[in-house]
Amino acid sequence: MPRHFCAYIAGIDGLRAIAVLAVIVFHLGYLNVLPGGFVGVDMFFVISGYVISQSLSERSSDGLGACLADFYRRRCVRILPALLCVLLVSFVLSALFMPQFWLSNHFNRTGLAAFVGLSNVVLAQHTQTYFSPGSDLNPFLHTWSLGVEEQFYLVFPGLFWLWLRYRSRVWLARALLPVLASASLLICAIQSTGAPLSAFYLLPGRFWELAAGAMLFQAMGTRRGVMTSGALPQAALIAGAVLLLGSFWLARPGPFPFPWALVTVAGTLLMLAGIILPAPETTSPLQRALCSPALTYLGRLSYSLYLWHWPVRVFFQWTTGLQLLWVQCLYPLLVFALAAASYHWIERPVRANPSAWLRTPRRTVALSGAAVGLCALMAVAITRTPEFFSLSQTRDSYTWHAYRHWPREPVPKIEDPRLENRQLFVLGDSHAAAYRTLFKWISLQLGIEVIEYERGGCGVLTLIASDTARCAERREADFKDIAARARPGDIVFLPSLRMPELDGLDWARGEEAVVNELLAGIEREQQAAQASALVTLSRLYALDVQVLVEAPKPLFKAAPSRCSDWFNQMNPVCAPGLTVFRHTLQRLRAPQLALLTRLQQQHPALAVWDPFPVLCPTDVCSAYDRNNGKPLFFDSNHLSGHGNRVLAPSFSAALQALWGITPLE
Known part of the structure; x- marks a missing residue:
């Protein structure tokens, strides 16, 4: 050459x-x-x-x-x-x-x-x-x-x-x-x-x-x-x-x-x-x-x-x-x-x-x-x-991250024969993973086994659309595993993203215009969401288990984890803020609540746990706990570790009610 x-x-x-x-x-x-x-x-x-x-x-x-x-x-x-x-x-x-x-x-x-x-x-x-x-x-x-x-x-x-x-x-x-x-x-x-x-x-x-x-x-x-x-x-x-x-x-x-x-x-x-x-x-x-x-x-x-x-x-x-x-x-x-x-x-x-x-x-x-x-x-x-x-506040993983933390606070143990050998199956998307701190707390308090099936982007009974087709194989495998392991009276908990995400949207157009557009999208998918939900519920009730569905939580226009430090607070993605009017979120979740009511008419045993009142007790919903300034949410829609602990008593009460126990017993 x-x-x-x-x-x-x-x-x-x-x-x-x-x-x-x-x-x-x-x-x-x-x-x-x-x-x-x-x-x-x-x-x-x-x-x-x-x-x-x-x-x-x-x-x-x-x-x-x-x-x-x-x-x-x-x-x-x-x-x-x-x-x-x-x-x-x-x-x-x-x-x-x-x-x-x-x-x-x-x-x-x-x-x-x-x-x-x-x-x-x-x-x-x-x-x-x-x-x-x-x-x-x-x-x-x-x-x-x-x-x-x-x-x-x-x-x-x-x-x-x-x-x-x-x-x-x-x-x-x-x-x-x-x-x-x-x-x-x-x-x-x-x-x-x-x-x-x-x-x-x-x-x-x-x-x-x-x-x-x-x-x-x-x-x-x-x-x-x-x-x-x-x-x-x-x-x-x-x-x-x-x-x-x-x-x-x-x-x-x-x-x-x-x-x-x-x-x-x-x-x-x-x-x-x-x-x-x-x-x-x-x-x-x-x-x-x-x-x-x-x-x-x-x-x-x-x-x-x-x-x-x-x-x-x-x-x-x-x-x-x-x-x-x-x-x-x-x-x-x-x-x-x-x-x-x-x-x-x-x-x-x-x-x-x-x-x-x-x-x-x-x-x-x-x-x-x-x-x-x-x-x-x-x-x-x-x-x-x-x-x-890390230079970020989020390095405090106990407060910020929904890991399987061993609680630092004392956990009030509840001993009741109706809890013996009980199992809680959790099936959902990344919002199921965002409850890991809560599940650890619940397993310690009630002495039950928590079995989690979680996959990001694979919501189950989302109420805003039909369940994703690309997740069908994984979902089917999870249903079969639950069928093999569940005993009569066990609870299947279904947490998922149940409102359209608010971050990354063009809020400069005005809140009313954006919310109306989101509601129109939900309305278009309601029939498909209902059909998908009925199929899922029929599958689960055939297993002789109890089903608990999480009602839509608050969502925010920005992520606290990206907007809480000196080096990121000026980021334009933080401009929409970390608060949303309660009535705005109530409008966005009204179609899903109405769908839950229709589902309960066909499946009267269907139980609903609503974390919204606990996370948003006032007219303005905040991503931060107003009592102590700690974050309730890690990002715009996933809970923080502190948010898990805030919700733990409410969720525990919902489980106990399904198993016939009241907190006063």
Whole structure:
């Protein structure tokens, strides 16, 4: 392979700069100018496929073992130093500024998996997509693309070495990569609608994008820089730029990657060809722009820019918010400064002047493994002791978190033969999990066993819509387990989110308009909600158990856990406040209460426990206890540990009544 074929190509760095800038602008949502800017990641995949092929071609004369060993040595030196730094800093900042909440475990798992290139697998197993509202609070979300690339690196080098060695003699060596890329594209097309999380996050649905860049390298061979006419390369550049601009403006999250990634991949391939093919003396204005010092410098920074831009965005979102003008001005400066520092002080020194330990593959891999292991252990230690680092009031987990706390206060024990061997089954969504403190208290007071079945987003008998179809399999398994374990007279408690969430809505339109819109939505779903509820109740009453339904609790327009500290109280998400008029919430829950009444007409034994009067005893409902200033709620709709303890006597009385006991006995 001629030496000039492996020389530095400035225009590729210019293309990298465009890709990373598109991603950053999309994630910040500046005036929504690039609603499809997330396709910048697809550009990176194509560019990586080409550049990795170029890198492997430099060792075409080596045997497979030597080729792979050198490749992985260079990948470790290239990827790990900056990545480990960003991951550790992100874990520390998470502990400092982020409250531990119901998604924290998922965030931590994502970050820990990123150390070994598997964060995309963790994300694919979650219920939220890349574009879901909760995902933009995960400081490790962006590492999914690194996971895809790192998994590609496990498969591709061997395939490419076979092509280098045998392409002229064995047709299979030439056909292998195109066949695999075609299969991947087919998988992508099928999964984009049938399994969108797998299509987006996992290698089988993304392999074709990286392979496209590699196949461009294979197709061009040694013809780089030999086209003396600038007309064809210039046409390719312009056509590619048009396709990329179209995808930046028109691509939408669903379904994705197919078909919109096809446009991005085609545009990137055309621009790569337009950059690579012309001889040095036949440059066009667009090519000169791509090779400009400013753009190529940003391209060299692109890896560090990508690594830093997302966690910085997330931590601003958790603290000050992103809407403030001074934050929007500071953000790009801070990201650029961190990326430049990372590039000049971490990336370049390690790559340009590696120590003796990084000059041989065996030593490099051993040292890299040790560094990854040490950093991962440090991250685990941070996740297990967040209260040691936290600057937030929420570090007081006994007050804020609905964990299975052992009560610090004395629990008045109730001994009654009617409680002997009783069981309380709890079936619901994250609101069931938000009662864990209460369930611990109840089990100690009444001496009963509490058996919990909880899954976020999988409400049961929600009263505002039919129960979610995607949770049907899990719900059926829970019903069968209850049927196998329940004894006559046991209680099945059904807590769930039973009012539309109020946070994140456009309250600037006026409370009346927003509430009317929410009520209209509830009304549209009432018939389906009733039908679903009747099916659930029929299933449960067939088991000879008692059913207790939680009436809708108060909800709030902002989250106390995000709005109670000096570093987040100015966040615009806190502007709606932590109080709501009682009559507003009564209007929002009136249709659900009416539905409960209709359900009781068909199932007279149905019991209802209403926590609303306890949590909101005055005309203004507050997320904080007016008696002592402690939070009743952790976020806008989930109870705090203190809120659990406030409700415990009321809930205990409801259970005792169902078992024929009165508090006076």
